[in-house]
Amino acid sequence: xxxxxxxxxxxxxxxxxxxxxxxxxxxxxxxxxxxxxxxxxxxxxxxxxxxxxxxxxxxxxxxxxxxxxxxxxxxxxxxxxxxxxxxxxxxxxxxxxxxxxxxxxxxxxxx
Amino acid sequence: xxxxxxxxxxxxxxxxxxxxxxxxxxxxxxxxxxxxxxxxxxxxxxxxxxxxxxxxxxxxxxxxxxxxxxxxxxxxxxxxxxxxxxxxxxxxxxxxxxxxxxxxxxxxxxxxxxxxxxxxxxxxxxxxxxxxxxxxxxxxxxxxxxxxxxxxxxxxxxxxxxxxxxxxxxxxxxxxxxxxxxxxxxxxxx
Numbered sequence: 556x557x558x559x560x561x562x563x564x565x566x567x568x569x570x571x572x573x574x575x576x577x578x579x580x581x582x583x584x585x586x587x588x589x590x591x592x593x594x595x596x597x598x599x600x601x602x603x604x605x606x607x608x609x610x611x612x613x614x615x616x617x618x619x620x621x622x623x624x625x626x627x628x629x630x631x632x633x634x635x636x637x638x639x640x641x642x643x644x645x646x647x648x649x650x651x652x653x654x655x656x657x658x659x660x661x662x663x664x665x666x
Numbered sequence: 667x668x669x670x671x672x673x674x675x676x677x678x679x680x681x682x683x684x685x686x687x688x689x690x691x692x693x694x695x696x697x698x699x700x701x702x703x704x705x706x707x708x709x710x711x712x713x714x715x716x717x718x719x720x721x722x723x724x725x726x727x728x729x730x731x732x733x734x735x736x737x738x739x740x741x742x743x744x745x746x747x748x749x750x751x752x753x754x755x756x757x758x759x760x761x762x763x764x765x766x767x768x769x770x771x772x773x774x775x776x777x778x779x780x781x782x783x784x785x786x787x788x789x790x791x792x793x794x795x796x797x798x799x800x801x802x803x804x805x806x807x808x809x810x811x812x813x814x815x816x817x818x819x820x821x822x823x824x825x826x827x828x829x830x831x832x833x834x835x836x837x838x839x840x841x842x843x844x845x846x847x848x849x850x851x852x853x854x855x856x
Contacts, residue, residue, distance in 0.1 A: 578701065578704065579699070580699050580700060580701045580704075581699050581700065597695070600699055615701065617701060617704070620770070620827070620830070620831065623830050623831060624762055624830075624831040624832070625752040625753055625760060625831075625833075628752055628753070628762075629753070629760065632758050643757075644757065645757040646757060646758045646759065647759045647760075647761065648758070648759070648760050649749060649762070649763060650752070650760075650761065650763065650766055650831075651701035651702075651746065651763050651765070651766050652701045652704060652705060652766050652769065652770075653762075653766055653767075653769070653770040653773075653827075653831050654708075654773075655770075655773045655774070655777055
């Protein structure tokens with residue numbers, strides 16, 4: 556587990572608490588996702604890296620269609636910022652699903 | 667789908683169908699944490715409900731090849747594809763995937779009574795704010811429904827969903843009635 560794994564888990568938890576977020580998904584690129592699937596299925600879903608400029612964070616979420624996706628994505632970005640505790644970060648919030656009926660989203664266990 | 671399964675999950679359409687049949691238990695994190703798998707599972711759920719309805723009402727034998735063709739389209743459409751910017755603010759980038767948009771268009775059409783979406787396409791350059799994109803939706807309409815009206819409903823619902831959730835400039839939404847299916851008029855379809 557990397558040093559950033561606990562932070563990534565905190566980001567996951569913060570996203571799950573955002574109104575309108577119905578699913579949190581793996582943010583890793585496809586190749587990394589395949590490796591992740593094979594070796595570490597319990598790893599955090601959000602991707603948190605670090606370089607000289609600070610943190611690089613990528614998250615992938617499903618949102619309900621009740622509110623415009625951009626509004627929910629903005630709330631998600633704020634929640635991630637709070638989870639990072641003010642640490643400078645480049646953040647990408649990727650809306651990977653827009654779910655018509657949150658109750659039938661099939662996101663049980665991840666949302 | 668490629669060798670890595672749907673969305674790189676390692677699971678095939680058959681695997682997802684089996685997972686659905688088992689009530690999604692025991693939970694498989696690789697599937698539950700994968701948006702493409704989730705979109706396919708939702709489509710399978712909707713298609714299964716329609717198929718069961720048709721069988722229960724003895725309205726028609728379900729054409730397995732048609733079912734398979736629609737599900738193949740679903741697995742193609744849910745691929746994430748490109749990121750489309752929703753908003754940019756300093757170091758914060760908000761994006762939506764093409765796959766999410768295609769799945770949303772399908773779900774929007776499937777939610778309308780008497781309509782099953784067979785195919786969706788987003789044609790054109792999503793970055794071209796001048797020309798915009800053309801959205802193509804092929805649907806199957808329940809026998810007895812007015813095709814023109816069904817197509818109009820799909821077009822309007824799709825336009826509303828795209829306007830609400832994407833920044834895309836939509837040049838046109840072309841809805842094609844590709845086939846008819848039967849359903850029980852008293853029980854409804856779903």
